[in-house]
Amino acid sequence: MTSLKFADLAARIERFPIAGSFTISRGAKTEAVTVVAEVSRDGLTGRGECVPYPRYGETPETPEATLAAIQAMQQALADGLTRQALQAAMPPGAARNALDCALIDLEAKSAGLRAWNLLNRPTPGERISAYTISLGTPEAMAAATAKAAHRPLLKIKLGGDGDPERIAAVRKAAPESELIVDANEAWTEANLEHNLAACAAAGVTLVEQPLPSGKDEALARIRRPLAVCADESVHDRSSLAPLRERYDAVNIKLDKTGGLTEALAMADAAQALGFEIMIGCMVATSLSMAPAMLITPQARFVDLDGPLLLARDRDHGLRYDGSLVYPPDSSLWG
Known part of the structure; x- marks a missing residue:
């Protein structure tokens, strides 16, 4: 039987330059700042990426605070927190997104399935x-x-x-x-x-x-x-x-x-x-x-x-x- 224990959680901030600049009514930016979560178990790693956005009113709303919110889930994941339980354990927003997608990626890898098959959803096309x-x-x-x-x-x-x-x-x-x-x-x-x-x-x-x-x-x-x-x-x-x-x-x-x-x-x-x-x-x-x-x-x-x-x-x-x-x-x- 596969253990529900997670061996490791890693998270980091990554920066990617934008080609030129990206401008909307609230201002312009020249780089994309993302937060990546990686959850590993039994030699497999699932990944998820998020972009915190203050306008959506979420907490936390900075990359650094989002990173800290993800890292704070280390013990819960080590204790076997499932993706389903994650929905109640964290509020909606970027931090939960990164962990949710990392857990789905890991579940798919562990089951040897594509994510859409794992979740019983239609196969996406181009x-x-x-x-x-x-x-x-x-x-x-x-x-x-x-x-x-x-x-x-x-x-x-x-x-x-x-x-x-x-x-x-x-x-x-x-x-x-x-x-x-x-x-x-x-x-x-x-x-x-x-x-x-x-x-x-x-x-x-x-x-x-x-x-x-x-x-x-x-x-x-x-x-x-x-x-x-x-x-x-x-x-x-x-x-x-x-x-x-x-x-x-x-x-x-x-x-x-x-x-x-x-x-x-x-x-x-x-x-x-x-x-x-x-x-x-x-x-x-x-x-x-x-x-x-x-x-x-x-x-x-x-x-x-x-x-x-x-x-x-x-x-x-x-x-x-x-x-x-x-x-x-x-x-x-x-």
Whole structure:
């Protein structure tokens, strides 16, 4: 009988330079700072990666505090803490995500199965991923879009004032691409309908989180001319039901849900409530994207372009062929 004892937990902070910079309404950054957890047993090691993000209101919210939260689970894991028990032992957020994904990876390796078979989920196939255009002036965004106009799905970061001009310039630079927009809470009730109309005129398919979380009641009072997706307003299953009148879709991110275990349950619950699903990511390496691929069979939109925004990915990273992203090899995860 295989022991439930875990021999070792290792965790560390890793930094990966971004190709250029990544800019949204809340600011710009030039590197991705990730926290990696490794859980080992009987000569096998499972890995998980997370990116703490202060805007999601989680505790802890810095890489150093997230690292400490993971390391604090050493004794519990040594005492046999299971992935199922982990859900109650830690709050949702990045730290639990890294451990949850590491435990799934280890379970799959121990059972000699791929993670989707272990979890009785559909086998993921290749999917078109969105490619992100950072926030900038209309001219700068049009120039960046022109270089990516061959991609079938573009995600456009907007930022409030001047967004109608930005999206019009982007559409002109990429007349054939499907466009989705992420406002990152930068719009107001005063410009909401005007900006939505501008996006509809540009043929945008979906707008993500136009209003601040907790101040998005106006979405239930207006006629929405295109689909609106919750990101900062939705975290795990418990936050779904109150959003039904305001949103048409939800963005599931493993760093918000606290891991793949909750993300899969959330995807099932969201579908049952009639939401379309986007599977999203932070700017991170393929180790963060790999578990998220298990959500893609249920997703209308796949936004797993994090590694494409980096100057370099980790070894054995996901295969990207243009905008197509493929399921991970077992050498990476799962």
